[in-house]
Amino acid sequence: MKINPANFGDIDPGNRILMGPGPSDVPPRVLQAMSAPCIGHLDPYFLQVMDETQQLLRFLFQTKNPLTIPVSGTGSSGMETCLVNLVEPGDTVLVCVNGVFGTRICDIVQRIGGDLIRIDAPWGRAIDPEDVRRAIQVNRVDIVAVVHAETSTGACSPIKDISKTAHEAGALFLVDMVTSLGGMEVALDEMGIDAAFSGTQKCISCPPGLSPVSFNPKAMEKLQNRKTPVISWYLDMSMVASYWSPERKYHHTAPINMIYGLREALRIIAEEGLEQRWERHRVNHRALVAGIEAMGLSMFVPEEERLPMLNTVLIPDGADDLSVRKALLSQFGLEIGGGLGDLAGKVWRVGLMGHAARPKNVFLFLSALETILKAQGVKVNKGAALDAASSVYDSL
Numbered sequence: 001m002k003i004n005p006a007n008f009g010d011i012d013p014g015n016r017i018l019m020g021p022g023p024s025d026v027p028p029r030v031l032q033a034m035s036a037p038c039i040g041h042l043d044p045y046f047l048q049v050m051d052e053t054q055q056l057l058r059f060l061f062q063t064k065n066p067l068t069i070p071v072s073g074t075g076s077s078g079m080e081t082c083l084v085n086l087v088e089p090g091d092t093v094l095v096c097v098n099g100v101f102g103t104r105i106c107d108i109v110q111r112i113g114g115d116l117i118r119i120d121a122p123w124g125r126a127i128d129p130e131d132v133r134r135a136i137q138v139n140r141v142d143i144v145a146v147v148h149a150e151t152s153t154g155a156c157s158p159i160k161d162i163s164k165t166a167h168e169a170g171a172l173f174l175v176d177m178v179t180s181l182g183g184m185e186v187a188l189d190e191m192g193i194d195a196a197f198s199g200t201q202k203c204i205s206c207p208p209g210l211s212p213v214s215f216n217p218k219a220m221e222k223l224q225n226r227k228t229p230v231i232s233w234y235l236d237m238s239m240v241a242s243y244w245s246p247e248r249k250y251h252h253t254a255p256i257n258m259i260y261g262l263r264e265a266l267r268i269i270a271e272e273g274l275e276q277r278w279e280r281h282r283v284n285h286r287a288l289v290a291g292i293e294a295m296g297l298s299m300f301v302p303e304e305e306r307l308p309m310l311n312t313v314l315i316p317d318g319a320d321d322l323s324v325r326k327a328l329l330s331q332f333g334l335e336i337g338g339g340l341g342d343l344a345g346k347v348w349r350v351g352l353m354g355h356a357a358r359p360k361n362v363f364l365f366l367s368a369l370e371t372i373l374k375a376q377g378v379k380v381n382k383g384a385a386l387d388a389a390s391s392v393y394d395s396l
């Protein structure tokens with residue numbers, strides 16, 4: 001079979017502003033780090049990069065856990081890593097579901113032969129720790145799993161309370177921190193989280209491709225005491241851990257340039273400071289919400305359960321979901337997300353993740369949305385959104 005290479009142009013996606021549910025905008029420094037020469041994965045320089053990346057990840061997760069590493073794969077690979085290592089066939093896993101990602105955890109638990117107990121909260125609402133308590137009172141549970149920041153709905157669940165309940169029942173506590181890590185308070189040790197996973201392309205603002213995972217000593221003990229081998233060779237943390245430890249036992253070739261990128265993204269976070277970064281997400285979220293509401297639109301999630309980095313806006317009557325998003329992209333280079341599952345056509349998902357959480361993006365989005373809605377004949381309060389957003393910044 002022949003092909004003509006002249007038919008394939010250079011890669012040139014143009015400029016976009018990524019305000020969807022991820023990936024988020026990647027700072028130029030991260031892209032630059034990724035273009036450094038690819039060297040051997042056992043090269044002394046790379047070994048040092050691995051160690052530094054682990055140190056930076058422990059800082060971001062706020063943990064002393066020795067096993068804190070980026071798994072080679074996207075956020076879902078971190079989810080699968082935690083579950084295949086910590087769940088043995090016949091273990092009982094209580095999964096809290098309030099959106100797409102909780103549902104995905106259930107799917108994996110069932111595939112690996114765990115006994116699933118599922119508790120549901122309505123999409124758009126937080127998990128109620130009382131529901132977890134009630135379920136634990138009537139069932140013996142080995143692991144409790146919950147999504148901290150449900151990216152499909154914009155709801156934030158109370159991790160500290162659920163953690164207490166899980167530990168009172170003697171269960172391990174596993175948390176999906178794909179969207180929360182780097183955008184809001186995460187402190188594994190203080191919150192009593194036994195295992196957690198994240199992703200690089202949400203609030204860490206690195207391209208997709210790695211999944212930071214951390215296991216505390218209790219999770220490691222569970223892994224070491226397994227009666228059956230981990231069903232995934234690639235994601236078996238006992239082998240992956242020894243590759244990332246001073247033993248350096250070859251398991252798979254680390255994706256060198258991705259790790260350069262992650263190290264740079266983490267270095268940027270360390271320079272900014274965690275508290276400052278969380279505050280930046282909160283402030284820009286408040287400005288965005290003030291603008292949305294001043295325009296006459298409404299948010300989907302009740303105020304006290306909202307995430308700062310993922311804002312679900314109810315699509316107003318008369319607006320056409322797809323053509324609004326298309327116009328944002330073609331006229332303004334702005335990407336936002338649509339709703340998933342039952343929320344398709346009902347909400348827009350507006351990300352303020354990592355590098356993208358800044359006033360100029362808030363103002364651009366509000367003015368672009370207003371312009372497009374007016375052009376579609378949707379009634380909005382003209383000119384009110386930017387004033388409302390400004391007053392949030394002015395009040396600081």
Ligand SMILES: *Cc1c(COP(=O)(O)O)cnc(C)c1O
Pocket residue numbers: 022074075076077079101147149150151152176177178179199202208
């Ligand atoms: C994005 C996301 C995932 C999945 O991550 P991928 O990188 O798409 O595999 C899992 N959980 C949550 C909460 C997410 O936002």
